[in-house]
Amino acid sequence: MGRIIENLNLSEQVTNELGRAIVAGEYSCESGLPTEAQLCEEYGISRTAVREAVKMLAAKGLISSRPRQGISVEQPSNWNLYDTSVLKWLLSSSPSLYVLKEFLQMRLAIEPEAAALAAEFGRDEDIDQIGKAVEAMKAAANDPSGSMHDADLAFHTSILFASGNRFFSHLRDFISTALNVSIQHTTPAKANDLAVADDHAKIYTAIRNRQPERARNLMKYLIDEAKTFIELEIKKQG
Amino acid sequence: MGRIIENLNLSEQVTNELGRAIVAGEYSCESGLPTEAQLCEEYGISRTAVREAVKMLAAKGLISSRPRQGISVEQPSNWNLYDTSVLKWLLSSSPSLYVLKEFLQMRLAIEPEAAALAAEFGRDEDIDQIGKAVEAMKAAANDPSGSMHDADLAFHTSILFASGNRFFSHLRDFISTALNVSIQHTTPAKANDLAVADDHAKIYTAIRNRQPERARNLMKYLIDEAKTFIELEIKKQG
DNA sequence: AATAGACATATTGTAATATAATATGCTTTT
DNA sequence: AAAAGCATATTATATTACAATATGTCTATT
Incomplete structure (x- = not known):
């Protein structure tokens, strides 16, 4: 919030933060992620931004989301390790x-x-x-x-x-x-x-x-x- | 092994179609892509779906979008070839x-x-x-x-x-x-x-x-x- | 005439709200 | 006890509105 790092727009910032957290193991495969609504509240942003972040993370193989079930973390073996962002998150945690x-x-x-x-x-x-x-x-x-x-x-x-x-x-x-x-x-x-x-x-x-x-x-x-x-x-x- | 849910939602369908078209060279780096509004009309869908597709393609390194400039195709050297979808699109065109x-x-x-x-x-x-x-x-x-x-x-x-x-x-x-x-x-x-x-x-x-x-x-x-x-x-x- | 500055404009970025679709679990019926 | 149906939580899609941001044009000053 306070510090402004970036050329990154809102959904990209959220993508970064969530991606980092997932790779760091803060959300497990079992527990899954909070619902979209909760994420909106947590970050104080609209559902649009949250959903765009979710889609980007899904495109990198980190998560998947389905109605009624929520957002679940994919198995690490499905993460796209050759994606530069994923690699960055991996290095920042391992x-x-x-x-x-x-x-x-x-x-x-x-x-x-x-x-x-x-x-x-x-x-x-x-x-x-x-x-x-x-x-x-x-x-x-x-x-x-x-x-x-x-x-x-x-x-x-x-x-x-x-x-x-x-x-x-x-x-x-x-x-x-x-x-x-x-x-x-x-x-x-x-x-x-x-x-x-x-x-x-x-x-x-x-x-x-x-x-x-x-x-x-x-x-x-x-x-x-x-x-x-x-x-x-x-x-x-x- | 073959757990495949061919049940793609709307934004995923659009992602597929646009991804295929981009890799096939139907949109060049110079020409870029149509505006969000045009894509909405072309596919007969809402901006939400278009934007989600755009975000997914951006996450795979195929495109980038900036205000006032529109959606531009990234250089092929930036495409994430180790993404399964991108690979699929590549094979379907080359x-x-x-x-x-x-x-x-x-x-x-x-x-x-x-x-x-x-x-x-x-x-x-x-x-x-x-x-x-x-x-x-x-x-x-x-x-x-x-x-x-x-x-x-x-x-x-x-x-x-x-x-x-x-x-x-x-x-x-x-x-x-x-x-x-x-x-x-x-x-x-x-x-x-x-x-x-x-x-x-x-x-x-x-x-x-x-x-x-x-x-x-x-x-x-x-x-x-x-x-x-x-x-x-x-x-x-x- | 040249240049800086102001402004109009087009396009994406973000937000808010409403409705539809879809699973999951519970309840009812048989 | 099993099957059918309903309630509900959650994502999926749509619509509208406004904000932010570049780009080009026009204006004013030199």
């Missing part, structure tokens, strides 16, 4: 180290294959974009004001795009989120930045030289390192 | 052989890794489910009345589930859709059914015996065969 491990397992499946596809089928102009990202990483490694993080993101998303496969490209938000979480758990060792940039450059070169197997293996190695690091962290904490 | 190739590239990334994860971390009771699917495949191979297709689906989804990773499990609808499209393009060679069932059984055995690398490779081989077949088909037609 202990992120475990989610991070799941992220890395997915990245290990996706990214080496994407690199191989980019090397095999990628269009030259799309591969140029990977090169630009590598240059930006090198620059950021030398210049502390440059954003290594942004360049890193650009590198990985440009490879997904260069794969020429829509289903890979579309995972850019997913991978970006995974990288963001990764960063939060990685001690910023600026000294390594140049070595990291070099690892990335090697992948670019393999793609540029149309060496799918080499690109795949280098990418696999890159992510495996991060995974090993995280598994150590989990062992420490748990 | 030449499916090409989409099928993209599907298979994704499956080649996901499923071998999922099989390896299942072998490494899968819970025994989840692996049992894979075994049951294999038995069902064998039974269907001998008994023509049995559904090979359903058993095949169950096999692949149970491996995703046994991976223990939510992001893999959630791709079950995606993989199912891919398999369905595959089936449509595969000549039903009932004679091979027993051999096919045997290939699947080997993967199950590898997972059961906790051999991640073997499981990965066998699965890779299985999908690669389908991919090779499809690439031949594409060469024939194009």
